Amino acid sequence: MRIFTTGTSMGGSNLFLGIDCSTQSMKITAINESLQIKYSDQIEFKSLVQYKTADGVIRLDDTDIVAPSLMFVEALDMLLTKLSSEIDISTILAMSASGQQHGSVYLKTGSSLILQNLDSSKLMQSQLKDAFSIPNGPIWMNSSTSAQCALIEEALGGSQIVADLTGSRSYERFTGPQIARIMEINAEGFLNTERICLISSLISSLFLGKYAPIDSSDGSGMNLMDIKTSKWSQPCIAAVAKAGKSPNNAKKILELLGENPIPAHECIGTISKYFVRRYGFHERCLIIASSGDNPCTLAGIRMQKSGDVCVSLGTSSTVLAIVDNPHPSGSEGHILRNPIDPNSYMAMLCFKNGALARNKIMNDVCSEGWDAFNNLLSKTAPGNGGNIGFYYLDPEITPRLNKSQTLRFDSSNRLIDLFDSASEARAVIESQFLSMRVHANNLNINVKRIFATGGASVNTAILQILSNVFGCEVYVSKSGPNTAALGSAYRAVHGYKCSPKFLNFSSIFTNGCFETCSAKPDVKAFEVYSKMLGRFSELEKRITLGTL
Ligand code: XUL
Numbered sequence: 001m002r003i004f005t006t007g008t009s010m011g012g013s014n015l016f017l018g019i020d021c022s023t024q025s026m027k028i029t030a031i032n033e034s035l036q037i038k039y040s041d042q043i044e045f046k047s048l049v050q051y052k053t054a055d056g057v058i059r060l061d062d063t064d065i066v067a068p069s070l071m072f073v074e075a076l077d078m079l080l081t082k083l084s085s086e087i088d089i090s091t092i093l094a095m096s097a098s099g100q101q102h103g104s105v106y107l108k109t110g111s112s113l114i115l116q117n118l119d120s121s122k123l124m125q126s127q128l129k130d131a132f133s134i135p136n137g138p139i140w141m142n143s144s145t146s147a148q149c150a151l152i153e154e155a156l157g158g159s160q161i162v163a164d165l166t167g168s169r170s171y172e173r174f175t176g177p178q179i180a181r182i183m184e185i186n187a188e189g190f191l192n193t194e195r196i197c198l199i200s201s202l203i204s205s206l207f208l209g210k211y212a213p214i215d216s217s218d219g220s221g222m223n224l225m226d227i228k229t230s231k232w233s234q235p236c237i238a239a240v241a242k243a244g245k246s247p248n249n250a251k252k253i254l255e256l257l258g259e260n261p262i263p264a265h266e267c268i269g270t271i272s273k274y275f276v277r278r279y280g281f282h283e284r285c286l287i288i289a290s291s292g293d294n295p296c297t298l299a300g301i302r303m304q305k306s307g308d309v310c311v312s313l314g315t316s317s318t319v320l321a322i323v324d325n326p327h328p329s330g331s332e333g334h335i336l337r338n339p340i341d342p343n344s345y346m347a348m349l350c351f352k353n354g355a356l357a358r359n360k361i362m363n364d365v366c367s368e369g370w371d372a373f374n375n376l377l378s379k380t381a382p383g384n385g386g387n388i389g390f391y392y393l394d395p396e397i398t399p400r401l402n403k404s405q406t407l408r409f410d411s412s413n414r415l416i417d418l419f420d421s422a423s424e425a426r427a428v429i430e431s432q433f434l435s436m437r438v439h440a441n442n443l444n445i446n447v448k449r450i451f452a453t454g455g456a457s458v459n460t461a462i463l464q465i466l467s468n469v470f471g472c473e474v475y476v477s478k479s480g481p482n483t484a485a486l487g488s489a490y491r492a493v494h495g496y497k498c499s500p501k502f503l504n505f506s507s508i509f510t511n512g513c514f515e516t517c518s519a520k521p522d523v524k525a526f527e528v529y530s531k532m533l534g535r536f537s538e539l540e541k542r543i544t545l546g547t548l
Contacts, residue, residue, distance in 0.1 A: 015039075015087070016496065017095035018489025019076070020482065021199050022293055023067075023139065023315040024056040026075040027485040028083060030092070035493070035509070037479060037486070039087055043075050058136055062404065063144040063172075063395060066136035069105045072202065074125040081123075084279040094286035094496040095207065095271075098296035098488040099200030101221045102173045106134035106182070107211075109194040115209050120277035124206060133192040138178045139199075140316065141352065143395045145177035146402055151243035152177060152223065156235060160330030166236060167220045167227035167328050167335035167345075171397070176223035176240045179253060183244030190249075196256040198222075200290035207287050209272025211258055217346075218292035219261035220336035227328065227335060227345075231260045264291040264339035264491060267499045288495030293484040294318050294348055295339035297453060299494070300487025301477060302509045304340075307448035311436065311466060311474075312483070314454035316397075317354030319436055321347045321445045332398055333443045340494060340505040349439050350397050351432065355455060357391040361428040365421040374461035376425040382468055382525035386411020387419055388434075388536055389427030390543055398439050399544045407548075409539060415548070429462055433469040434529065434536045450474045452518070453483040460518055467519035471526035474519040 013032040020027045027042040045056035051071040052058065058066050083089065111131040118127055138144075149170035153159050159169035170177055175198065183190045195211050198219075204212035214222075216230040224240065226233040232254060241250040262268070271285040297312050298320050310320040326335040326345040338344045366372040389408045392401055408416050408427065419427055440447060449472050456462055457476050467474045479486055490509065497503050542548050 013091070015092045016489050016492040017092050018098065018296075018485045018487065018492055019079070019095070019203060020098040020293060020296065020485035020488060021072050021075070021100060021203055022484065023100050023141070026072065026079060027482050028079045029482065029485040029489050030083075030087060031486070031489045031493070035490070039083070040482065040485070041079060041082060042482075043078055045071055045075065048074060057139060057141060063142065063402075065139060065141040067103065067139045068135060069132045069137050069202065070125060070129060070135065072199065073128050073206065074123075076203065076206065077123040077125050080275075080279055089280045090282045092281060092285050094267075094288055094492040096288040096488045096492040096495060097200060097203035097290035098293045098484040099198060099203060099218065099290060100140055101198075101218060101292035101294055102175060103137055103139040103199040104175045104178060105132065105137045105197040105199060105202045106189065106193045107131055107195045107197065108133040108192050111194055112211060115205060115211070118209065118272070118274040120274050124274075134182060134186060134189045138173070138182075140173045141394065142178065143172040143397075143402065145172045145181045148177040148180040148243045152180065152236075152239045155239035155242050158330065162223065162236075163328035163330045165226060165233055166223045167326070168223065168333070169330050170223055173397070174221055174223040176236060177243070180240045180244035183241070183246055183249060193256055195258060198292070200292055204268060204287055204290040207271055207275065208269050209274060212268050212287070213259045213262045213289065214257070215264040215266070215289040215291045215339070216261040216337040217264045217295035217339040218290070221292060221334065224257065225261055227337070230263075230337060232257055262289055263337075263342045264289050264295060265342070265495045265498045265502065267495055286496055286499065288492050290488070291339045291491065294320055295336060295346065296484040296487035296491065298322070298338070298346055298487065299340050299490050299505070300483035300485075301451045301453060302490070302505075303451065304506055307446050308451060309440070309445060309447045309449070310451045310453060312454040313354060313452060313456035313462070315355050317351040317432060317436070317454075319349040319440055319445065323347045327444070329443060332400070332439060339491065342502070347443055347445055349436065349443065351435065352394055352397045353392055354432070356393050357428055357432070358456060360393055361391065361424060365424050370459055373425055374459065376422045377429070377461050377465070379422040380426045382465070382522070383528040383532060384423055384426045384430055387423045387427055388532075388539060389419065389424065389431050390540065391428050391431060398435070399540055401544050405543075407543060413535075413539065429465050430469070430529075431536075433466050434533065435540065437469055437529075438533060438537045438540065447472055452476050454481055457481050463519040467521045468525035469529045471521045471530070473517050473521070476516055476518045478516060
C-alpha cells in the first residue's frame with residue numbers, strides 16, 4: 001500500500017522520515033509537522049529473490065535462522081529511489097529507523113572507509129556487496145545458542161544475576177550469546193570483523209556514512225549492556241568471550257561494539273554526502289538514533305501511561321508496557337530502556353509463534369482466507385468447550401521451549417490428535433492470548449486497556465477474543481498497523497525537537513493515537529477465560545518441563 005498526497009496539499013511543509021527494517025519487509029513512512037502520514041511504501045524481502053530467503057529469513061536448521069545483511073541495503077536503495085521520484089526529499093528535516101531487534105550485522109575490516117566514501121553515482125548495494133564478514137547475520141528467530149546462554153549465566157552467577165545486570169536472563173536470540181557462538185564456529189569471520197551493528201544501527205550507519213552508536217533501548221536486547229547505566233557491561237563481555245572459548249577476545253568484542261549506547265532520542269549527526277548528492281536530501285537533515293522495532297512501536301502508539309499495554313500482533317507477538325520501577329525476572333520477560341523517556345523503562349514479553357502459528361492454522365482449517373476463519377470462530381463459544389491447543393511450530397521464546405511441537409487437549413486434559421476445524425481455529429487464538437495473560441501476570445504487568453497493532457490487529461474477531469481474555473477494551477490506531485515505521489518517524493520528530501535540549505515526548509504527542517475502540521469485553525466470556533487460566537498455565541508448564 002502506498003499513500004501519497006501530491007501537489008499543493010503537501011503544502012511545502014517539512015517532513016520527517018521513519019524506516020522499519022522488519023523480518024519480512026522494509027517499510028518507509030514520511031509524516032509532516034502536524035504528524036499526518038504523507039507517504040508510505042514498503043518492499044517485501046521475498047520479492048528480492050536473489051537472496052533466496054523464505055519471507056526474509058534463511059533457515060539453516062530448526063534453530064539457526066539468519067538473514068542476508070546486504071538484502072537490507074538493497075531494500076533501502078530501492079525504497080529511496082522510489083521516494084526521491086515522488087516527494088521533495090529536501091524537505092525532510094530528520095529521519096530515524098527501526099530494526100527487528102537482536103539481529104546483528106558483522107562488517108568487515110575496511111568497511112568504514114567504504115561507508116565514508118560511497119560513490120553517489122552507484123547504488124549502495126553494489127558498493128557494500130563484500131562489506132560483511134558474516135554475510136548472513138543471526139536474527140531474532142535464531143535459537144541456536146542454548147549452550148552459550150548456559151555458559152554465560154554460569155560465568156556471571158545465574159540467570160537472576162544476568163537479568164539484574166542486563167534486564168533479561170540470557171536469551172538465545174540476544175546478541176551476546178550469538179557473538180559467543182560465532183566466535184566459536186566462525187573464528188575467521190569474527191577476526192575479520194571491524195564492527196558489530198544491530199540491524200537498527202546498520203541503517204543509521206548507512207545514513208551517517210560512518211558507524212553509528214547503538215541506542216540504549218535496542219541495546220537492552222543484547223545481554224551486553226548494563227540496564228541501569230546504559231553502558232557496555234565489562235563482566236557480560238568477559239562472560240561472552242569465555243562462552244565463545246576465547247577469553248582473550250573480551251577487548252576485541254568491546255571494540256567491535258563501539259562507543260557506549262546512547263538514548264534513542266539523541267541526534268547522531270547530519271546525513272552523509274552520498275544521500276545529498278544521489279537523492280537530494282538537505283545537507284542539514286538530522287539523523288536521530290535508530291532503535292528496535294518494539295521500542296519504536298511503543299513510540300508509534302504514543303504509549304506514556306502505566307496501565308496502557310500494547311499487544312503487537314506482527315510476525316512475533318509482543319506485549320509492551322511502561323514501568324517506572326523495573327524488576328527484571330531471571331526466568332522470563334525483558335526490561336528495556338524506554339526509547340522516549342530516558343528515566344523510565346519498558347517491560348516486554350515476546351512470543352515467537354505469533355503470525356507463524358496463526359497463518360499456518362488458518363491455511364489448515366480453511367483455504368478461503370481470514371473471513372472464512374472468522375466465520376469458523378463464530379461457530380464456537382468462548383472457552384472452546386474446554387479444548388486447549390498449544391501451537392509451537394518453532395521453538396518458543398515465551399514460555400521457553402527448545403523444540404517444535406503441537407499439542408491438543410480435550411476438556412478432560414486428554415491428549416488428542418485433531419480438533420474439528422472450528423475448534424482448531426478458536427484454539428490457536430485463545431491459546432496465544434491466554435499465554436499472554438499468564439505471562440503478563442507473572443511480570444506484574446497491570447493491563448487496564450490494550451492498544452493492538454501489527455498485521456493481525458486489522459481482524460476485529462481476533463481483537464474481540466483478546467478483549468474477552470484480558471477483560472479490557474482494545475483500541476487500534478487509525479494510522480494502520482505499521483506502527484514501528486510510524487514510531488521511528490515520531491522519534492525523528494522527537495529527536496529533532498530534543499536537539500539540543502531534551503523535551504518530554506508528551507509535550508509533542510498526546511497520549512495514545514487510538515481513537516477507535518475496536519472491542520469491548522464480554523463479562524461472561526471474561527469469566528470463562530479467568531476460570532480457564534489455572535488449567536492453561538498448568539498444561540503449559542507441564543509441556544515446557546516435559547512432564548506430560
Ligand atoms: C523481541 C523480538 C521480536 C523481534 C521481531 O524481543 O525478538 O519481537 O523484535 O522483529
